[in-house]
Amino acid sequence: MENLNGLNSLIALDAQDDISARLRELVRDKGAFAANTWEQLISVMRIVAAWAKKEGRIFFPMKSTDLRDYISHMEEKGMAVSTIQVHTSMIAMLHREAQVVSPTSSSTVRRAMRLTRRSALVAGERTGQAVPFRxxxxxxxxxxxxxxxxxxxxxxxxxxxxxxxxxxxxxxxxxxxxxxxxxxxxxxxxxxxxxxxxxxxxxxxxxxxxxxxxxxxxxxxxxxxxxxxxxxxxxxxxxxxxxxxxxxxxxxxxxxxxxxxxxxxxxxxxxxxxxxxxxxxxxxxxxxxxxxxxxxxxxxxxxxxxxxxxxxxxxxxxxxxxxxxxxxxxxxxxxxxxxxxxx
Structure with a gap:
């Protein structure tokens, strides 16, 4: 995965040359995304890759069962639902751009996210909001x-x-x-x-x-x-x-x-x-x-x-x-x- 400006250290695709090519195209066309979106993608992928390596999981393409466990991991760390949603969205984005099936489309992941949202609401979590400047x-x-x-x-x-x-x-x-x-x-x-x-x-x-x-x-x-x-x-x-x-x-x-x-x-x-x-x-x-x-x-x-x-x-x-x-x-x-x- 040479010349991927940051993604090369995050993704091990072995011989999947077609996926590698699509990811190179993604990096080439990164100007199509807002700078903040691209930076967020790289940041999230770095975090997910580190978790996958530590847990002995395959980072990409990601299995729905691994994403379910990653969601549980984020919840256990006390991450807000909004943060967890950002991570799952970035994971879905990378899979979509690589034209591979996203683990977020699985009913397993949908149930995990529903459980996370419900648990947060029961625990009294509220959406974060900036202090208004009136x-x-x-x-x-x-x-x-x-x-x-x-x-x-x-x-x-x-x-x-x-x-x-x-x-x-x-x-x-x-x-x-x-x-x-x-x-x-x-x-x-x-x-x-x-x-x-x-x-x-x-x-x-x-x-x-x-x-x-x-x-x-x-x-x-x-x-x-x-x-x-x-x-x-x-x-x-x-x-x-x-x-x-x-x-x-x-x-x-x-x-x-x-x-x-x-x-x-x-x-x-x-x-x-x-x-x-x-x-x-x-x-x-x-x-x-x-x-x-x-x-x-x-x-x-x-x-x-x-x-x-x-x-x-x-x-x-x-x-x-x-x-x-x-x-x-x-x-x-x-x-x-x-x-x-x-x-």
Whole structure:
């Protein structure tokens, strides 16, 4: 399995040259997948391969009985159901791309996953969710930071305005370049996003910012001196000398963007919340998407409208974020409070 850029150490196919060829094609075409998806595939396969080697199992193609035991192994280690589902999905993906029967199609594996989900629910496991970054939080930070003379603070404020207003994922925000900025006739900023995780089409996605968010982003561009660098990434690092580090080759890293959220949490002197799945004690990179979705739901916007703004493709994903808000709009609650349909 030479020249497989990482998969060669994970898969022993002996003489199955046809499968080897398909996997080489997979590696050759890895650009067809989002970078995070590819990295996740490699990470999961490395973990599964290590387990298979330790247990004396065949890693690939994987038998349904081995996958059933691997699911039990993950459950015994205390992994969340969502994590177990990711692992089984990646295993299915590798088999599908190699055009071999996936062990996930077996009734044995389906029963194992059903048992895992049921056991987790009985034990009280709940889906992990990022701490929501709400509009009121954005406005509170705006008051606190808008007059700062620190370039990092002005960048952070502009970033959070963009993150909340566009519901873009961190990786999508990081790819925006100065040349992707346009102006509406009324002066508001329009962002042209080439593509998102779920939208891969000519023309990409267009996002409009409010007047306030446009002003904050403009302030960052002016202070950083980005206007004369159309190929530079819109958000970049900053130096302790209070200058922006303009970059045309490397976007802002995920840890740097995560730090913007944690710094905002600290700036408002918020208390860490009880850890959810050993995570989510404060704002993280997904918080703006969750908070914006919840605010839109509370304001009466439909699930379809929220899905369009966040480029979600599955209603259940959005419903997971807004379930507590939607519960306040339940038909029975309305009936108990008013005795008749009120709208």
């Amino acid at each position: 509009r009121d939080d954005l406005f509170s930070l705006d008051v606190l930071w808008v007059a700062s003379d620190r370039v990092a603070i002005i960048r952070n404020l502009a970033f959070l305005h963009v993150a909340y207003s566009t519901l873009l994922r961190m990786s999508e925000i990081s790819r925006i370049r100065v040349r992707d900025i346009g102006r509406a006739p009324d002066g508001r900023i329009i962002l042209n996003v080439g593509y998102t995780k779920t939208v891969l089409k000519a023309g990409g996605v267009t996002k409009s910012l409010s007047f306030q968010s446009s002003e904050r982003l403009t302030s960052w561009i002016n202070m950083a001196g980005l206007a004369d660098h159309p190929d530079a990434f819109l958000f970049c690092g900053t130096h302790r000398t209070n200058k922006a580090i303009i970059n045309t080759t490397k976007p802002l890293t995920a840890p740097s963007m995560e730090k913007i959220f944690s710094d905002a949490w600290a700036a408002l002197e918020k208390n860490d919340v009880k850890a959810n799945k050993d995570r989510y004690t404060c704002w993280t990179g997904h918080s703006a998407r969750v908070g914006a979705a919840q605010d839109m739901a509370a304001a009466g916007y439909s699930v379809a409208q929220i899905m369009q703004e966040g480029t979600w493709t599955k209603p259940e994903t959005v419903m997971g974020y807004i379930r507590h808000i939607e519960a306040q709009k339940g038909a029975m609650l309305d009936f108990m409070e008013h005795g008749k349909k009120t709208n």
